[in-house]
Amino acid sequence: MKYLILIPDGMADWRIERLGKKTPLEVADKPNMDFIAKEGACGKVNTIPNGFEAGSDIANLTILGVDVRRYYTGRGPIEALAKGISAELVFRCNLVKAKEIMLDYAGGRISDYEAVEVIRQLNSKKKFDFIEFYASKSYRNLLAIKKEFKEVKTFPPHDIQGKKISEYLPRNGELAKLLIELIEWSKMVLPEITNKANMIWPWGGGRMPKFPKFGDTYGLKGAMISEVDLLKGIARGLGLEFIEVEGLTGYVDTNYKGIVRHTLKNLKNFDLVIVHTEGIDEVSHEGDLEGKIEAIEIYDERIVGKILDKSDLSELRILLLPDHPTPVELRTHVAENVPFAIYGIERDEVKTFSEISCLKGKFGIIDGLKLMDCFLR
Numbered sequence: 072m073k074y075l076i077l078i079p080d081g082m083a084d085w086r087i088e089r090l091g092k093k094t095p096l097e098v099a100d101k102p103n104m105d106f107i108a109k110e111g112a113c114g115k116v117n118t119i120p121n122g123f124e125a126g127s128d129i130a131n132l133t134i135l136g137v138d139v140r141r142y143y144t145g146r147g148p149i150e151a152l153a154k155g156i157s158a159e160l161v162f163r164c165n166l167v168k169a170k171e172i173m174l175d176y177a178g179g180r181i182s183d184y185e186a187v188e189v190i191r192q193l194n195s196k197k198k199f200d201f202i203e204f205y206a207s208k209s210y211r212n213l214l215a216i217k218k219e220f221k222e223v224k225t226f227p228p229h230d231i232q233g234k235k236i237s238e239y240l241p242r243n244g245e246l247a248k249l250l251i252e253l254i255e256w257s258k259m260v261l262p263e264i265t266n267k268a269n270m271i272w273p274w275g276g277g278r279m280p281k282f283p284k285f286g287d288t289y290g291l292k293g294a295m296i297s298e299v300d301l302l303k304g305i306a307r308g309l310g311l312e313f314i315e316v317e318g319l320t321g322y323v324d325t326n327y328k329g330i331v332r333h334t335l336k337n338l339k340n341f342d343l344v345i346v347h348t349e350g351i352d353e354v355s356h357e358g359d360l361e362g363k364i365e366a367i368e369i370y371d372e373r374i375v376g377k378i379l380d381k382s383d384l385s386e387l388r389i390l391l392l393p394d395h396p397t398p399v400e401l402r403t404h405v406a407e408n409v410p411f412a413i414y415g416i417e418r419d420e421v422k423t424f425s426e427i428s429c430l431k432g433k434f435g436i437i438d439g440l441k442l443m444d445c446f447l448r
């Protein structure tokens with residue numbers, strides 16, 4: 072038996088007035104996802120434990136059976152895993168625009184190219200040997216601290232847009248002092264380098280995580296395909312092979328053929344392949360309702376349909392679920408249950424795949440950490 076997990080990021084949504092109180096999934100023409108639900112068994116699952124932010128890191132770790140309450144150390148360290156960086160502490164380090172208040176957490180969408188140069192110059196001007204900046208994508212960079220410190224609370228810059236930054240600076244202890252010193256220093260240095268950002272904002276920091284290896288927990292050799300570094304970090308942390316696919320955009324115009332080809336190929340070499348795609352989440356963040364319905368239909372046809380067509384379905388078990396809902400009306404993630412469907416096990420009465428229909432599935436509503444057992448047993 073081979074195992075396939077399909078994760079269309081942010082696909083779940085709410086009932087929408089303009090759709091006659093239906094959800095985008097209910098309205099979209101998606102015969103292949105409906106096939107998985109109809110021939111398989113369904114339920115709903117809580118992928119965000121209480122008290123955690125509805126992020127893709129939390130949701131995907133939970134789906135893959137990792138108890139984030141025990142193992143999660145922050146977003147910075149997971150992105151560091153993706154880049155092969157190791158240090159005592161790693162923070163996400165946004166390039167931001169701020170005065171008294173946080174004006175732009177995304178540093179004017181600074182280009183990747185310019186960000187690399189900014190990070191290079193920050194490193195050449197830095198005052199401490201034990202810190203190192205790493206360029207990632209655009210405003211999303213990393214700060215590694217190669218020295219022991221007691222950890223400190225920080226705030227994501229996108230959560231304090233328009234708010235007074237003085238109220239959200241780290242407090243108490245040596246690390247807080249260091250971070251504030253770096254922020255102050257960046258205010259002097261950055262204006263000489265770029266006009267997009269005038270300050271760094273470290274957040275989401277922590278020690279490198281020690282996730283349990285997926286293979287040790289479940290006895291399967293797994294691989295992952297994804298378009299984002301966050302998932303690459305998760306794959307590396309869990310000991311899953313990360314498969315590079317050419318031409319991925321993280322958007323609706325991504326290389327679907329490449330994803331399908333690599334999925335089918337790696338299902339031969341691995342017991343389990345996880346396919347995480349970003350496009351539907353992106354249109355949801357844009358608040359584009361028609362775009363979301365279309366993105367769901369494209370996903371259904373070009374990923375799910377093509378994989379079903381080209382697989383030996385008697386030898387394949389499939390788990391389909393979004394990691395979290397990204398309601399178009401809200402344009403951000405919410406910590407609510409998502410629908411899931413498992414093909415290749417005894418079927419239930421559910422005929423279509425949606426937030427509403429899956430509630431009647433045989434699994435009912437389950438905790439995220441139980442999902443792998445439902446899928447693999």
Ligand SMILES: [Zn+2]
Nearest residue numbers: 081352397404
């Ligand atoms: Zn998102």
